Amino acid sequence: MNDTPARLLTLLSLLQTPREWPGSELAARLGVSSRTIRRDIDRLRELGYPVEATLGAVGGYRLVAGTAMPPLLLDDEEAVAIAVGLRAGAGHAIEGVEEASVRALAKLEQVLPSRLRHRVGALQSATVALSRGDGARIDPRTLTAIAGAVAGQERLRFGYRARDGVESKRLVEPYRLVSTGRRWYLVAYDLEREDWRTFRVDRVVEPFPTGARFAEREAPMDAVEFVERGLRGRRKYTAEVTFEAVPTDLPSWLEPVVEEPSGRCRLRFETADAPEWLAARLALTGVPFTVVEPPALADAAAALGAALTRAAGAA
Known part of the structure; x- marks a missing residue:
């Protein structure tokens, strides 16, 4: 040779x-x-x-192991296996590795041959993950497109659906991706609104890197702090729910619960989550429950139940 x-x-x-x-x-x-x-x-x-x-x-x-990680050469099967694994890690927001998964996936998919990219996509679409219902699912391609724009300091266009359902088109200078454990957020400078904004990634539609580079602006604060401040700024309310079960039969995220003599237990907590989302999450526990307060959560649970009843009747 x-x-x-x-x-x-x-x-x-x-x-x-x-x-x-x-x-x-x-x-x-x-x-x-x-x-x-x-x-x-x-x-x-x-x-x-x-x-x-x-x-x-x-x-x-x-x-042997050195002081730095050198580039690796992968065969087709190894590349596909790693890409699928990284997609799973990114999509499920595993604490501690989610952001690294997205960065690594963005690098890998940038150089992945089209034939292997097709294999990864086919395997991903044919695989159904067991979801606990504790976070919105995101297409890993959305995450990698955003991560690539962040890394390359490239302006990004996308459609966005706000919390009230209003849709808009955005042109931003992406700064950082932040994972909260069950949701992803993009911190970016919105060029049309001339201000820093936080975007929920599960509401981002068809992100498109424009190819236009930009010089990174000085952010008003750390990206994690920016997201946390925005989340704290939402209006919170008290929710109270009773379950027809003992505490040991409930998922671990339902804490702390108070056991009652009747064999039921009660959960009372502060939340800023949308009542519709919280009702769906409670329903996914599979444990019968009754909403004590607020009325908006009870209405959301009733609407969800009616929708599921209609769906079952139409099947």
Whole structure:
């Protein structure tokens, strides 16, 4: 193999398998001399790949852990598996890895060949995840499009559906993506409104990077603090619900509950969630419940029940 760059990539691919390679075997695989293999190993070390050599009859070369993460070479199956795994991690907002999942997925999908991108999409569409109903589901392509625009400091266009259902078109300079554990938010500078805004990503429609670059503005505060301040600013209300079950039969997010002598339990808490969303979340517990307050939550639960009854009758 006379093409040095291609030979280095092939050599690197071999070394990334978890085994030790004798120099003679590498030379035979690549069709070069052992001296050429030694030179190529030195080139990889100069590029930052920690290749360790051992002496003796059973000695050889292997890639070991270094001080930094070097680029990896993946075959088709490995790339598809990683992309699907990252999509799952991003879509379910696993605490502690969600933002890293999105960044890694954006990098991977940028270089993924079309044939593999199609395989990832087909596998994703054919897979149904068990959802606990504790957060809005988001198409990972939406997240990666936004993440790519954030990383590339590229202006972003998208449709947006506000909380009251009003739809609008937005042109923004995206700043950061923030995950709260069950929802994603985009912090961005809205060019038409000339101010900083927070957008719920599950309400973003067809994000489109425009290709126009921008110089990053100085944000008024940390992105996480900006989102938290916006969430605190929503009007909260007290909700109280009784369940026909004992506390051990309820999901862990329903805390703290007070057990009653009748075999039921009561939950009282402060929330800023929309009554319609909260009613659906409570219904997904599968445990019979009664809304004590507020009336808006009781109305939302009644409307949800009527809608599900109509749907069952029409089936």
